[in-house]
Amino acid sequence: MIYLDNASTSFPKPENVYREMDRCLRRYCANPGRGGHAMAKAAGEAVFRTRTLLAAFFNIDRPERVIFTKNTTEALNIAIRGTLKHGDHVVTTSLEHNSVMRPLKHLARERGIAISVVRGDAFGTISARAVERKIRGNTALIVCTLSSNVNGAIMPTGEIGAVARRHGITFLADAAQGAGTIPVDVQDLGIDLLAFPGHKSLLGPQGTGGLYVGQGIKVAPLMQGGTGTTSEIPYQPTAFPEALECGTLNTPGIVGLGAAIEYISRRGVSAIYRHKQALTDEMHRAFAKHRAITLYSRPEHNTGIVALNIKGLTSAEAGRRLDQKHGIAARAGLHCAPFGHRTLGYDLATGVLRLSVGCFTTADEVARTIKAVLGLCR
Amino acid sequence: MIYLDNASTSFPKPENVYREMDRCLRRYCANPGRGGHAMAKAAGEAVFRTRTLLAAFFNIDRPERVIFTKNTTEALNIAIRGTLKHGDHVVTTSLEHNSVMRPLKHLARERGIAISVVRGDAFGTISARAVERKIRGNTALIVCTLSSNVNGAIMPTGEIGAVARRHGITFLADAAQGAGTIPVDVQDLGIDLLAFPGHKSLLGPQGTGGLYVGQGIKVAPLMQGGTGTTSEIPYQPTAFPEALECGTLNTPGIVGLGAAIEYISRRGVSAIYRHKQALTDEMHRAFAKHRAITLYSRPEHNTGIVALNIKGLTSAEAGRRLDQKHGIAARAGLHCAPFGHRTLGYDLATGVLRLSVGCFTTADEVARTIKAVLGLCR
Numbered sequence: 001m002i003y004l005d006n007a008s009t010s011f012p013k014p015e016n017v018y019r020e021m022d023r024c025l026r027r028y029c030a031n032p033g034r035g036g037h038a039m040a041k042a043a044g045e046a047v048f049r050t051r052t053l054l055a056a057f058f059n060i061d062r063p064e065r066v067i068f069t070k071n072t073t074e075a076l077n078i079a080i081r082g083t084l085k086h087g088d089h090v091v092t093t094s095l096e097h098n099s100v101m102r103p104l105k106h107l108a109r110e111r112g113i114a115i116s117v118v119r120g121d122a123f124g125t126i127s128a129r130a131v132e133r134k135i136r137g138n139t140a141l142i143v144c145t146l147s148s149n150v151n152g153a154i155m156p157t158g159e160i161g162a163v164a165r166r167h168g169i170t171f172l173a174d175a176a177q178g179a180g181t182i183p184v185d186v187q188d189l190g191i192d193l194l195a196f197p198g199h200k201s202l203l204g205p206q207g208t209g210g211l212y213v214g215q216g217i218k219v220a221p222l223m224q225g226g227t228g229t230t231s232e233i234p235y236q237p238t239a240f241p242e243a244l245e246c247g248t249l250n251t252p253g254i255v256g257l258g259a260a261i262e263y264i265s266r267r268g269v270s271a272i273y274r275h276k277q278a279l280t281d282e283m284h285r286a287f288a289k290h291r292a293i294t295l296y297s298r299p300e301h302n303t304g305i306v307a308l309n310i311k312g313l314t315s316a317e318a319g320r321r322l323d324q325k326h327g328i329a330a331r332a333g334l335h336c337a338p339f340g341h342r343t344l345g346y347d348l349a350t351g352v353l354r355l356s357v358g359c360f361t362t363a364d365e366v367a368r369t370i371k372a373v374l375g376l377c378r
Numbered sequence: 379m380i381y382l383d384n385a386s387t388s389f390p391k392p393e394n395v396y397r398e399m400d401r402c403l404r405r406y407c408a409n410p411g412r413g414g415h416a417m418a419k420a421a422g423e424a425v426f427r428t429r430t431l432l433a434a435f436f437n438i439d440r441p442e443r444v445i446f447t448k449n450t451t452e453a454l455n456i457a458i459r460g461t462l463k464h465g466d467h468v469v470t471t472s473l474e475h476n477s478v479m480r481p482l483k484h485l486a487r488e489r490g491i492a493i494s495v496v497r498g499d500a501f502g503t504i505s506a507r508a509v510e511r512k513i514r515g516n517t518a519l520i521v522c523t524l525s526s527n528v529n530g531a532i533m534p535t536g537e538i539g540a541v542a543r544r545h546g547i548t549f550l551a552d553a554a555q556g557a558g559t560i561p562v563d564v565q566d567l568g569i570d571l572l573a574f575p576g577h578k579s580l581l582g583p584q585g586t587g588g589l590y591v592g593q594g595i596k597v598a599p600l601m602q603g604g605t606g607t608t609s610e611i612p613y614q615p616t617a618f619p620e621a622l623e624c625g626t627l628n629t630p631g632i633v634g635l636g637a638a639i640e641y642i643s644r645r646g647v648s649a650i651y652r653h654k655q656a657l658t659d660e661m662h663r664a665f666a667k668h669r670a671i672t673l674y675s676r677p678e679h680n681t682g683i684v685a686l687n688i689k690g691l692t693s694a695e696a697g698r699r700l701d702q703k704h705g706i707a708a709r710a711g712l713h714c715a716p717f718g719h720r721t722l723g724y725d726l727a728t729g730v731l732r733l734s735v736g737c738f739t740t741a742d743e744v745a746r747t748i749k750a751v752l753g754l755c756r
Binding site for chain 2: 031072097103205223224226232319330331335336
């Protein structure tokens, strides 16, 4: 099997992720921060260790500002629902995932927020100037993905961050595509809120993700519950991370994520980027020549996605044939990005075929995939 | 090490939980329901399998009414925040966890809901009649734990469910303590909403939990995001489970929970209950005789908890000594149940020492614990 659905979730994970998770589950998986006994402390320390690793990875000064969530969606909902108030205006882009668009659309109904959507160019790239032009007096938030989940286009996050900073507007970056593939330095990029998945290019297990909340950024909690601290107070504590983190954490998952960050740090984000770049370059080169193939992705500034359609085939049919005839796992359809087709120009009914490489994808797998895709063109 | 903190999280897990999680992670951990390729389908089927196992376990007719959450806290927040509207009244009890009390307290501020708290007797048991007496014309929800997390007292859930049904009020049961130890049949017990953890007596891993939503019960989603279905619609779908489930699920965790449910079903809930009962009986018998020990739990109708204090020691100090001198993992403090002390009568500063047995606790471990606890009395 050739796994080319890494933008959805990475597979496989580094060996140490499996090993550390199993070791945690079998040896010290007590409830972290919920008791003073040795095993609870060991679990608590393991969780804090991953928090510290993530903070270092994203250049975050204070690890307690890293909140663990179950996935990016929860992190985005906390950030969006926790900051936008009645009558606020938000600027976002046409390349956002439903995990951004749906909370915004619901808040438009619930709290009357206004949404301005910046449309990307034909390959989905957003210009920071276009973002700036949408800013109004009541703009409270700018939300932008680091990179399109449909075609891998990398956004000018630092430029958008600078715009946000200049106007004193909170900047939320959706790192679902990007974290682990391109360097993310929240201070350099001017990011106030960073929502990230644990299980995509960060190579951790599903069930993990997080939200970084910058100093001074006020975020109301999405939920309340047990925190293991100040239990006598019937309201949610305001200290971090407990303010936005409640209930039992996913200790084995968080341990796995920590092991993954260590793997990535050893190998180096830029080495991973170059590896993925070389593989997608190869595919772009091969597919660009073929008249039956329409490419919706570009080789440059790409987090590792080749998006295409084959003349006469829906993306679902192309995906089905790759899977069944060649054992290639690709993804077809709309990729939870409902406005992507208007920007990139593919048909809503056809969707788009997405081949997303990972840091363990090999040149041989890519060569076999190119052959298989070309075989579908006639 | 003797692990007696099972009410916080169970340890160890059945061997098949470790094995199936590792197998899932290494072999088929694609994104469930996010693509048509073989591995995504395998992941999707594994998730659905656990959903079906849980439905059968709780006598739920339709598996899609079981929603996966990251923990009980999320499930309770979805249930509470998704059903209570401005001006509603809710009846709850003095034995609830902060994961019930804090969302309610915050909703009192945010939506002006009114809260009536039924106080338990000296050992924490609630009477269904007392619940009924609190009902008003605008009572929209009754929330009650299956069993106290402080002292294991089992509540008359079926009687409370009957009261709720008679008055046409939605009944939310918090199964954090109970699921996996006592039989929970949502139809028999008249439960409309059941919030449950995966990682306590259900023996699954941390990072899992769920919410059952009865037919016809309307619950607004806590968050919105990608669902892998109807991606073209910018609002959350209304079909279950997607209506209340978004973003990538914790596939390896859910697979582990499924393996755990299979283990429990093979061993039998009543056999597990009898096992735990015999162990806590032993402790209650030994401790009741000693004048320096005050017991806050009763042997009968108990999910496996012995709650006590030792004269002259705070619970924290007693816990520390058990841990450091005897390698016994117990939990001290308030157990995230801020009103418990008013009902059960222990001191807020002293807290209470909780010894909670699991289905793998042995008679020998209990004998050594009794000896150690008695050794702390002088």
